Amino acid sequence: MTIAPDPEDLTARARIRDAALQHFGEHGFERATIRGIAETAGVSSGLVRHHFGSKEALRDACDEHLAKLIRRINDQVRSDPMPSDVNYVAVARTLLGPYQAYVGRALAEGRAEAVFDELVRLGEEWIEEYDRTRPDPSPVPRKARAAAVTAMALSVTVLRHHMSRAMGVEVLSPEGDKLLAKTLIDIYSHPMLSLEDAAKAQAALDQHG
Amino acid sequence: MTIAPDPEDLTARARIRDAALQHFGEHGFERATIRGIAETAGVSSGLVRHHFGSKEALRDACDEHLAKLIRRINDQVRSDPMPSDVNYVAVARTLLGPYQAYVGRALAEGRAEAVFDELVRLGEEWIEEYDRTRPDPSPVPRKARAAAVTAMALSVTVLRHHMSRAMGVEVLSPEGDKLLAKTLIDIYSHPMLSLEDAAKAQAALDQHG
């Protein structure tokens, strides 16, 4: 558990980037303004340009920063022995922590590829482990399954506003988080399709899908 | 199976709305321009204003149109006996058809509430059915489960660019769709957590979650 450094101690460049992450997350890329970001960072709009060149380049820097972060987190997760009772899926939610808003928007716009791809990689490893205990071999490549599982895991991040409204409690609040966790555990432990029905459906797809 | 009416036959108002759905979906709300929408609809920008008042109001009209559509589809799905081998989840993807891009963006921005909420309602009914065959009672309210399942189902729509990249095939193409279908069937028929582990996790959350 590390504590975020005092904003005062950060370089102007870092403060600008953090402010951008916040503004892009809150208002979206287009609606966020360089002036607004500069103000939050406590600098002039000219300095933003000096450090990043353009708004677009500033966003790239944000994505890059997140890419580094997710890689670091991945390495850390990997070095620990995987806790059996905590799904890797839950990790994704927690990890992105304060960047949920930015990540959600960025992903929905097809950006932040590195974040998604790193999670897929982690998912593949998790699935490899999972397949050892699975009786029947999967008819689908690991990578495809990892991609789908990752997308599902991230859906809560991307659609958290709707989730909160539908569940009647803010998913980012303590109670919301708990309810969500219990819900996901329940879902992940109960298959929606029986193996029979699944086999039938797969066969149908293979024939005339 | 109905066929879309010839654009020539639509009123200017309808053409504008359809063009807006397309532009908002392709470029996002901010980047889309009234002029561009007007051009696609084959009218002047002044007429857009005349019919909808403002860009924001135009978006509202788009959301409202989609809300109507989803309600109509829901009614239709409900009136049919639910096919057992086709997951309701798959329906969501297919239904939104040509509006995938718009819906994906709108949902990510917290809009199109009606679309999400209607799908949740449908999900609740599906879960009600599901629970009849389920041996253990769920410790989580139906609504919460429906919300989570819906979010997962929609994740493919919202994150389709990343899914396509990770799977190596465009999910909207025939092959991509097939691979995706097979993948989802596989995932939905194999629980990620054992009932044991799930029970343990639930207990842990109930104690000191």
Add this chain to the structure above:
DNA sequence: GTCTATATAATGATAGAC
């Protein structure tokens, strides 16, 4: 209902001083 033309406001980019 539909169009043309204009007003206005905001913002990203830029230049240059310190």
Add this chain to the structure above:
DNA sequence: GTCTATCATTATATAGAC
């Protein structure tokens, strides 16, 4: 590295003719 001042663009909103 940092700031102030300005330019140039762009798109929404508006007014008014047909």
